[in-house]
Amino acid sequence: MTHPAFEAQLDAYLDGELAAPDAAELEAHLRACPDCSRLERRRRALSAAVREQVLRFPAPDTLRARVRSAVRADLNRPAHRRSHWPALAVAASLAVVAVGSWQVAVRRATSDALAEQVLGSHVRSLMPGHLTDVVSSDQHTVKPWFNGKLDFSPPVSDFAGRGFPLVGGRLEYVGGRPVAALVYGRRQHLINVFLWPSERGRTGGRPVTTQQGYHLLHWTTPAYSYWAASDLGLPELRDFVALLQRGDSVAAAPAADRAP
Amino acid sequence: MESSELERFEAVVLPHLDAAYTLARYLTRSDHDAQDVVQDASLRALRHFGTFRGAGSGEGRAWLLAIVRNTAYTWQRRHHGDTLTTEFDEERHSEAAADQHPEAALVAQGERVALRRAIDELPPEFREVIVLRELEELSYKEIAEVAGVPVGTVMSRLSRARRRLEEVLCAETEDC
Numbered sequence: 001m002t003h004p005a006f007e008a009q010l011d012a013y014l015d016g017e018l019a020a021p022d023a024a025e026l027e028a029h030l031r032a033c034p035d036c037s038r039l040e041r042r043r044r045a046l047s048a049a050v051r052e053q054v055l056r057f058p059a060p061d062t063l064r065a066r067v068r069s070a071v072r073a074d075l076n077r078p079a080h081r082r083s084h085w086p087a088l089a090v091a092a093s094l095a096v097v098a099v100g101s102w103q104v105a106v107r108r109a110t111s112d113a114l115a116e117q118v119l120g121s122h123v124r125s126l127m128p129g130h131l132t133d134v135v136s137s138d139q140h141t142v143k144p145w146f147n148g149k150l151d152f153s154p155p156v157s158d159f160a161g162r163g164f165p166l167v168g169g170r171l172e173y174v175g176g177r178p179v180a181a182l183v184y185g186r187r188q189h190l191i192n193v194f195l196w197p198s199e200r201g202r203t204g205g206r207p208v209t210t211q212q213g214y215h216l217l218h219w220t221t222p223a224y225s226y227w228a229a230s231d232l233g234l235p236e237l238r239d240f241v242a243l244l245q246r247g248d249s250v251a252a253a254p255a256a257d258r259a260p
Numbered sequence: 261m262e263s264s265e266l267e268r269f270e271a272v273v274l275p276h277l278d279a280a281y282t283l284a285r286y287l288t289r290s291d292h293d294a295q296d297v298v299q300d301a302s303l304r305a306l307r308h309f310g311t312f313r314g315a316g317s318g319e320g321r322a323w324l325l326a327i328v329r330n331t332a333y334t335w336q337r338r339h340h341g342d343t344l345t346t347e348f349d350e351e352r353h354s355e356a357a358a359d360q361h362p363e364a365a366l367v368a369q370g371e372r373v374a375l376r377r378a379i380d381e382l383p384p385e386f387r388e389v390i391v392l393r394e395l396e397e398l399s400y401k402e403i404a405e406v407a408g409v410p411v412g413t414v415m416s417r418l419s420r421a422r423r424r425l426e427e428v429l430c431a432e433t434e435d436c
Contacts, residue, residue: 008419015393017400017415046426050394053372054379057285059277063295067277067302068270074303075266188265 006036014043115209115216115227117174121181122192122214122229125170131190132168132183142169146180152197154180154224157247164191164240174227184240191230191240198225208234217241269309272320273302279321279396280328286391287332289380293339301331322402329388329406371432378428386421393418 012018013026030037125131134145143156149171158166167183172194179196198220205227209216215237217228226244230237280301284294305312305327312323379387385407392398392406403418404411 007423008415011419011422012400012415015400015418042426042430043422046422046429047394049371049375049429050379050390050425053375054395055376056278056395057282057291057294059281059298060295063281063298064274064277066295066299067274070299070303071266071269071306074306 007039010040010043014047114175115205118194118216118227118229119211119214121172121174121194125181125192126190131170133170135168137166139166142166142182145169150178150180154182154195155247156182159184159243162243164243186232186236186240189230189232191228191232191237193244194227195224198223219245265309269306272312273305273324276321276324280324282395283325283328283388283391284332286379286387287329287384288336293335297332297335298328300335301328304331322398322405325392325396326406371429374428374432375425378425382421382424386417386424389414389418390421390425
């Protein structure tokens with residue numbers, strides 16, 4: 001055993017990092033070798049001295065305050081503030097991580113092109129700065145915002161009273177046409193609702209798709225083709241869709257929903 | 261992602277601010293820089309919180325310290341145009357050493373000052389393993405994760421760092 005190698009072994013032993021057989025061998029050597037046992041005593045003394053005498057630096061209160069406020073400020077940066085959603089940054093960073101593996105999955109699943117586009121739009125929207133073009137929890141602000149940007153005026157409702165506040169809206173391009181995307185919140189989850197005028201005789205996709213942890217619900221009404229995408233649990237997402245369907249039927253009486 | 265993610269983040273990160281600040285302070289050797297590093301690191305941690313899968317408090321500490329460590333190195337490059345240096349800064353050091361010393365501890369003061377100075381003078385890759393092991397009591401595996409090196413490297417760096425400190429202590433106390 002060379003000297004530096006022994007020292008490293010000794011340090012590992014003193015740190016409780018040496019496997020039992022090695023430790024036993026080393027202890028036997030320490031008993032037999034005065035030089036090495038002197039080294040052991042010095043090392044123990046050094047560790048004790050460092051632990052007792054070397055300064056720990058407690059975080060100053062001002063630093064704690066700075067960190068707290070910086071974290072909150074970061075969550076309220078323009079890209080995030082619109083949603084009033086504290087965990088949006090977290091969701092967004094997750095989405096960035098998820099998008100890589102998601103792209104692989106998309107290449108595999110080519111059967112449902114529209115669902116893929118919807119999912120892609122949803123994931124992309126979670127990245128910082130992509131969520132909304134118009135930021136408002138007021139349906140009377142969001143709805144007119146689409147005027148002149150789309151060839152239809154999408155029904156927009158706020159469901160804050162039911163725990164699904166309207167966050168805002170944006171334009172998307174899905175299925176070869178510009179469509180409306182409405183963003184709703186549910187705790188720290190986000191829901192994207194995509195809608196465009198439904199085309200007679202065309203079904204857009206399966207009513208329920210689950211990919212990469214995201215649920216996509218699809219349904220059509222006489223007026224619109226809808227997709228809702230979220231990482232929210234399926235039961236809650238269905239509750240939300242039920243609210244939307246009621247909203248749509250109110251807006252576009254006569255009601256004749258075809259639910260998923 | 262149930263309940264408030266912010267609360268979870270604060271529960272994971274805030275308990276380790278002392279450890280974060282201590283590491284940053286030893287790496288930057290400046291109170292001011294250390295505060296900036298910790299704040300910056302906290303924001304980085306926030307942005308990457310989605311990738312934090314740990315549940316235990318220890319995992320949170322190692323995870324945060326890894327971010328603090330990387331932030332400190334980046335910080336040094338960006339703001340001082342170099343990597344963390346090993347030069348001894350008399351002024352900074354005296355500040356750190358001029359803490360309150362009870363009269364009775366005067367005897368130990370020489371040793372204490374010498375030790376702190378010796379740690380400050382260690383190259384940063386040695387300094388960090390000493391701080392992480394002796395002050396934070398991280399396991400070799402945790403230190404390896406924080407420093408981004410294999411466990412074997414942690415072992416040899418720690419050993420070399422201790423040998424250097426021991427030499428300093430030897431010279432100071434004339435007890436070797």
